Amino acid sequence: MTGFPPPDSAGRITRSFGRQPAMKLIGAELTRVEHGTVEIELAFDEKLTQQHGFLHAGVISAALDTACGYAAYSVIDADASILTIEFKVNLMSPGRGERFLFRGEVTKPGSNIIVADGRGYAISDGPAKLIASMTGTMMVVRGREDIAE
Amino acid sequence: MTGFPPPDSAGRITRSFGRQPAMKLIGAELTRVEHGTVEIELAFDEKLTQQHGFLHAGVISAALDTACGYAAYSVIDADASILTIEFKVNLMSPGRGERFLFRGEVTKPGSNIIVADGRGYAISDGPAKLIASMTGTMMVVRGREDIAE
Amino acid sequence: MTGFPPPDSAGRITRSFGRQPAMKLIGAELTRVEHGTVEIELAFDEKLTQQHGFLHAGVISAALDTACGYAAYSVIDADASILTIEFKVNLMSPGRGERFLFRGEVTKPGSNIIVADGRGYAISDGPAKLIASMTGTMMVVRGREDIAE
Amino acid sequence: MTGFPPPDSAGRITRSFGRQPAMKLIGAELTRVEHGTVEIELAFDEKLTQQHGFLHAGVISAALDTACGYAAYSVIDADASILTIEFKVNLMSPGRGERFLFRGEVTKPGSNIIVADGRGYAISDGPAKLIASMTGTMMVVRGREDIAE
Numbered sequence: 006m007t008g009f010p011p012p013d014s015a016g017r018i019t020r021s022f023g024r025q026p027a028m029k030l031i032g033a034e035l036t037r038v039e040h041g042t043v044e045i046e047l048a049f050d051e052k053l054t055q056q057h058g059f060l061h062a063g064v065i066s067a068a069l070d071t072a073c074g075y076a077a078y079s080v081i082d083a084d085a086s087i088l089t090i091e092f093k094v095n096l097m098s099p100g101r102g103e104r105f106l107f108r109g110e111v112t113k114p115g116s117n118i119i120v121a122d123g124r125g126y127a128i129s130d131g132p133a134k135l136i137a138s139m140t141g142t143m144m145v146v147r148g149r150e151d152i153a154e
Numbered sequence: 155m156t157g158f159p160p161p162d163s164a165g166r167i168t169r170s171f172g173r174q175p176a177m178k179l180i181g182a183e184l185t186r187v188e189h190g191t192v193e194i195e196l197a198f199d200e201k202l203t204q205q206h207g208f209l210h211a212g213v214i215s216a217a218l219d220t221a222c223g224y225a226a227y228s229v230i231d232a233d234a235s236i237l238t239i240e241f242k243v244n245l246m247s248p249g250r251g252e253r254f255l256f257r258g259e260v261t262k263p264g265s266n267i268i269v270a271d272g273r274g275y276a277i278s279d280g281p282a283k284l285i286a287s288m289t290g291t292m293m294v295v296r297g298r299e300d301i302a303e
Numbered sequence: 304m305t306g307f308p309p310p311d312s313a314g315r316i317t318r319s320f321g322r323q324p325a326m327k328l329i330g331a332e333l334t335r336v337e338h339g340t341v342e343i344e345l346a347f348d349e350k351l352t353q354q355h356g357f358l359h360a361g362v363i364s365a366a367l368d369t370a371c372g373y374a375a376y377s378v379i380d381a382d383a384s385i386l387t388i389e390f391k392v393n394l395m396s397p398g399r400g401e402r403f404l405f406r407g408e409v410t411k412p413g414s415n416i417i418v419a420d421g422r423g424y425a426i427s428d429g430p431a432k433l434i435a436s437m438t439g440t441m442m443v444v445r446g447r448e449d450i451a452e
Numbered sequence: 453m454t455g456f457p458p459p460d461s462a463g464r465i466t467r468s469f470g471r472q473p474a475m476k477l478i479g480a481e482l483t484r485v486e487h488g489t490v491e492i493e494l495a496f497d498e499k500l501t502q503q504h505g506f507l508h509a510g511v512i513s514a515a516l517d518t519a520c521g522y523a524a525y526s527v528i529d530a531d532a533s534i535l536t537i538e539f540k541v542n543l544m545s546p547g548r549g550e551r552f553l554f555r556g557e558v559t560k561p562g563s564n565i566i567v568a569d570g571r572g573y574a575i576s577d578g579p580a581k582l583i584a585s586m587t588g589t590m591m592v593v594r595g596r597e598d599i600a601e
Contacts, residue, residue, distance in 0.1 A: 021205045022205075024205040025203070025204050025205045025210070026200055026201045026202065026203050026204075027201070027202055027203060027204055027210035027212060027213060029201075030179065030201050030202070031212075051175055052175045052176070052178075052179050053175065053176055053179070054174070054175050054176060055174050055175075055176055055220075056170045056171075056173040056174045061174070061176035061216055062215070062216065062219045062238055062241075063176060063180075063212050063213065063215045063216020063217070063219055063220070064176060064212065064216070066211070066212045066215035066216070066219075066243070067210055067211065067212020067213070067215070067216070068212070070211045070212060070215075071204075071212070088245075089211055089245055090244070090245060090388070090416055090440055091242065091243060091244040091245060091389065091418075091440055092211075092242070092243055093240065093241070093242040093243075093391060093540045093587060094215070094240060094241055094242075094243075095239070095240040095560075095567050095587060095589060096237075096238055096239060096240060097559075097560040097562075097567060098560075112542075112544075112582075112585060113542075113544040113545075113582060113585075115544075117442070118388055118442065120389075120542050120544060120585070122585075135559075135560060138559060138560075138567070138569075138587065140540060140542060140585065140587055142388055142389050142440060142542065144415070144416065239537070239565055239589055240538065240567075240589055242391045242438060242540060244410075244411075244418050244438060244440065246410075246411040246413075246418055247411075261393075261395075261433075261436060262393075262395040262396075262433060262436075264395075266591070267537055267591065269393050269395060269436070269538075271436075284410075284411060287410060287411075287418070287420075287438065289391060289393060289436065289438055291393065291537055291538055291589060293564070293565065319503045320503075322503040323501070323502050323503045323508070324498055324499045324500065324501050324502075325499070325500055325501060325502055325508035325510060325511060327499075328477065328499050328500070329510075349473055350473045350474070350476075350477050351473065351474055351477070352472070352473050352474060353472050353473075353474055353518075354468045354469075354471040354472045359472070359474035359514055360513070360514065360517045360536055360539075361474060361478075361510050361511065361513045361514020361515070361517055361518070362474060362510065362514070364509070364510045364513035364514070364517075364541070365508055365509065365510020365511070365513070365514070366510070368509045368510060368513075369502075369510070386543075387509055387543055388542070388543060389540065389541060389542040389543060390509075390540070390541055391538065391539070391540040391541075392513070392538060392539055392540075392541075393537070393538040394535075394536055394537060394538060
C-alpha cells in the first residue's frame with residue numbers, strides 16, 4: 006500500500022483534517038499522507054491526561070481513528086468518503102512520553118469496506134515505544150451530502 | 155450488578171474523575187455512580203467535533219472508556235485500581251444531539267479481569283438515540299504506586 | 304427487537320442453518336428464532352475441546368457468530384442476505400458444562416450495517432453461567448448470487 | 453520477535469497442540485513454531501463450511517486463536533500457561549481455497565498480558581490471499597493446575 010496517493014487525495018485529506026475541531030483541541034498535526042498510510046503526531050500536554058498523568062485512552066483512540074480513517078480515505082475515489090463503523094484498541098503501555106506518533110495503514114482495501122490497522126508510539130529519548138494498536142473497519146460512503154470529504 | 159457501592163467507592167470514583175484533565179477538556183460530568191454502573195454526560199460542543207460536525211469518535215471513546223473503567227472500579231476493593239487493557243467501539247449513528255449520555259456497566263466481575271459494556275446516547279427532543287457501544291476489558295491492579303486510585 | 308419475524312424469515316433461517324456443515328460438525332441446534340433474536344444450543348462433546356478440556360474458543364465463536372448472524376438475518380428483507388464483517392469475543396469463564404446456549408440479538412438494525420450482540424452460557428445443574436460475549440458487525444448484502452440466503 | 457524459542461518451548465507447544473481435540477476435528481496441523489511466531493495450516497474440507505460453501509468464521513477463529521495463543525506461549529516461562537481473554541476477528545474475503553495458513557505473532561510481550569496479532573490466508577494457485585485478521589489479548593497464568601501447559 007505504498008506509493009503516491011491519487012493526485013488530489015493528499016490535498017483532500019489535509020483540508021478535511023483542518024476542519025476537525027477535535028484534532029485542534031488535542032493539538033494533533035497531520036505529518037504524513039501517502040497512498041494507504043497516514044501519520045498524526047501530537048505533543049504531550051497535561052490537559053490530555055487521565056488521573057494517573059498518562060495520555061488518556063480517548064486521545065489515543067481519537068488520533069488512531071483519525072490516522073486509520075484517512076489511510077482509508079487515501080485509497081478511495083474522489084467522489085467517495087469514509088465512515089468509521091467500529092474499531093478495537095489495545096492499550097499496551099502507559100501513554101508517557103514527550104511526543105506521540107500514530108500511524109494508520111490500510112490492511113485490506115475494498116469498494117465497500119476497508120480495514121485499517123494503526124499503531125501508536127511514545128517518543129522521548131531513545132527508541133519509540135509501542136503504546137497502543139487499533140484495528141478499524143471503515144465503510145466507503147457515496148452520495149451523502151452530510152458526509153462529503 | 156445493581157445496589158449500593160462499597161462505602162468509599164463513590165467517593166473514590168468522584169475524586170479520581172476530578173483528577174482527569176481530559177474529562178475536563180471535553181466538559182464531561184460524572185452523573186451516576188452505583189455498584190457496577192457509572193454514567194457520564196456531556197453537552198455538545200463544536201470543539202469536540204470531526205469534519206462533518208458530529209461528535210468525534212475519540213470523544214465518544216473517551217467517555218465510554220471512562221464510564222466502563224469506573225463501573226469496574228465500583229466493584230473492586232479499596233486497595234486496588236483499574237487499568238483498561240483494550241476496548242472495542244461500534245459507532246452506530248452520527249454523534250448529533252444537544253447532550254450525550256454514556257453508561258458503563260460491569261458484565262463480568264472478577265478478581266483479575268473485569269469486562270464492562272457501555273452504551274452512548276444522543277439526547278435532544280424526543281427519545282434518546284443509541285449512537286455507540288463499547289465492550290472493554292479491564293485489569294485489576296494492586297500495589298502499583300503510579301496507578302493508585 | 305422482539306415480536307414475530309417477517310412471514311418467511313424463520314423458514315429461511317432454518318433452511319440456511321440446515322445447510323451449514325460446520326454447525327452439524329459441532330452438533331449445534333437452532334432452538335429459537337424471533338424477530339431480532341436467535342438462539343443456538345449444543346451439548347458438550349470432548350471432540351470440541353481445547354487442551355484443558357474446555358469448549359474451544361473457536362466453537363464458542365462459531366456458535367455466537369451464527370446466532371448473531373441469523374439475528375441480523377431475521378430483520379432484513381427477503382431479497383437480502385448477511386455477511387459478518389467482524390466480531391469481538393470476550394471469553395469470561397472456562398467452557399465447562401453439560402450444554403451451552405448461545406443467544407444473538409440485534410442491537411442496531413440498519414439497511415447497510417447491523418450490529419448484533421451475543422452471549423454464551425454454560426448450563427449444568429444450577430443457574431446458567433455466562434462464559435462469553437460477542438459484538439458483531441454484519442453487512443446487508445443484495446444481488447450477490449454466491450451469498451443468496 | 454524472531455529467533456529460537458526457549459529450549460522446551462517448541463516441544464511444549466507441540467504436545468499441547470496434540471492434546472486439542474478441536475484442532476484434530478478441523479484437521480489443523482502445527483507447521484511452524486518460533487519465538488513469538490506460530491503457524492497452523494489446514495486443508496479445505498466441505499464439513500468446515502457455512503451455508504455459502506466458504507470456510508466457517510468459527511473455524512477461522514479457532515485456527516487464528518490457536519496460532520495467537522501458542523505464539524504467546526512461545527515467549528513465556530516454562531512454569532506458566534496462557535489463557536485467551538478476548539479477540540477480535542476481521543473477515544476480509546470469503547474463505548475459499550484449497551489450503552489455509554494461519555499465522556500468530558506476538559506484538560507486545562509482557563509478564564501478565566500479551567497481545568498477539570494473527571493473519572489468515574487462503575492458498576490455491578497463485579499468491580496467498582488475506583482472508584482474515586485477529587488481534588487477541590492473552591493472560592499469562594501461573595499456578596493453576598487446571599490450565600497447566
